Amino acid sequence: MAILTLLGIAQDGGRPQPGCTRSCCEGLTEADYRSPVSLSIQTNNGTTLLIEATRDLGRQLRMIGNPSIDHLFITHAHLGHVDGLGLFGRETMSARNIQLHCSPSMYSLIERTPAWNQLLLQNVLEFGTFPRTEIDDVIVEFIHIPHRAELSDMHAIIIRGREKSLLFLPDHDTWNETLVAHSCNTIRAFLSKHNIDIALLDGTFWSGGELQGRDMSVVPHPTIEDSLQRLGSRKQTDPDISFIHLNHTNPAYDQTGIEHQELVQLGWRLGEEGQSFNL
Ligand SMILES: [Zn+2]
Ligand SMILES: [Zn+2]
Ligand SMILES: [Zn+2]
Numbered sequence: 001m002a003i004l005t006l007l008g009i010a011q012d013g014g015r016p017q018p019g020c021t022r023s024c025c026e027g028l029t030e031a032d033y034r035s036p037v038s039l040s041i042q043t044n045n046g047t048t049l050l051i052e053a054t055r056d057l058g059r060q061l062r063m064i065g066n067p068s069i070d071h072l073f074i075t076h077a078h079l080g081h082v083d084g085l086g087l088f089g090r091e092t093m094s095a096r097n098i099q100l101h102c103s104p105s106m107y108s109l110i111e112r113t114p115a116w117n118q119l120l121l122q123n124v125l126e127f128g129t130f131p132r133t134e135i136d137d138v139i140v141e142f143i144h145i146p147h148r149a150e151l152s153d154m155h156a157i158i159i160r161g162r163e164k165s166l167l168f169l170p171d172h173d174t175w176n177e178t179l180v181a182h183s184c185n186t187i188r189a190f191l192s193k194h195n196i197d198i199a200l201l202d203g204t205f206w207s208g209g210e211l212q213g214r215d216m217s218v219v220p221h222p223t224i225e226d227s228l229q230r231l232g233s234r235k236q237t238d239p240d241i242s243f244i245h246l247n248h249t250n251p252a253y254d255q256t257g258i259e260h261q262e263l264v265q266l267g268w269r270l271g272e273e274g275q276s277f278n279l
């Protein structure tokens with residue numbers, strides 16, 4: 001059996017977010033800190049896979065007893081998903097021969113970025129397979145997802161174990177674009193088409209207007225409100241859905257707030273750091 005552990009539930013900036021002096025970040029204690037999204041997978045043979053390389057890598061690896069990483073999977077090049085890449089290099093972990101699985105567009109960006117290219121030249125990272133990799137008792141698949149692509153394209157990742165499959169979809173622009181790209185009309189049809197039992201979905205913002213004074217169309221994400229409207233309440237046959245990648249402004253962080261309660265009452269969940277899933 002493969003064991004997955006959710007190592008971060010925050011959007012790229014983390015929680016608290018640097019520079020934020022508003023109530024969402026002021027006065028948070030260490031217990032309230034959340035790392036950018038990341039997921040680890042331990043296979044039945046003890047191979048460790050990691051999805052995303054965040055700047056909180058040290059904190060995140062401690063959650064799972066600091067194993068060495070054998071395979072690294074990257075969804076796309078936005079800040080919080082890649083800013084810990086250098087930590088695998090000589091200045092810190094001195095890792096060797098980590099198989100890096102990512103799209104050709106992401107790989108080409110790594111080759112063209114001098115600080116990251118060093119990791120290839122020094123055999124810290126080696127290019128692995130894409131879009132499908134079989135490792136021990138898991139199969140990892142990349143599926144293309146429409147998302148603003150200034151630096152690289154974006155792929156969600158599906159991890160298939162012997163019994164269950166989990167979808168990791170931290171970022172996308174809109175449900176309409178994602179559903180059209182996968183020829184589906186509803187979120188349920190999309191999850192069913194890919195045979196998903198557990199879904200970790202983009203929950204960056206709760207609602208529109210959350211970024212006071214900033215144009216949200218610059219950083220488009222479907223809001224949790226939109227996702228809940230599309231989903232309604234959970235039916236017995238539905239997959240287990242948790243929202244992740246929360247922006248620091250997202251009111252759902254507050255477990256006593258009405259937003260969090262509404263989410264739970266409908267039968268869905270907020271991802272929790274340290275939460276594990278058996279596949
Ligand atoms: Zn992100
Ligand atoms: Zn804040
Ligand atoms: Zn992104």
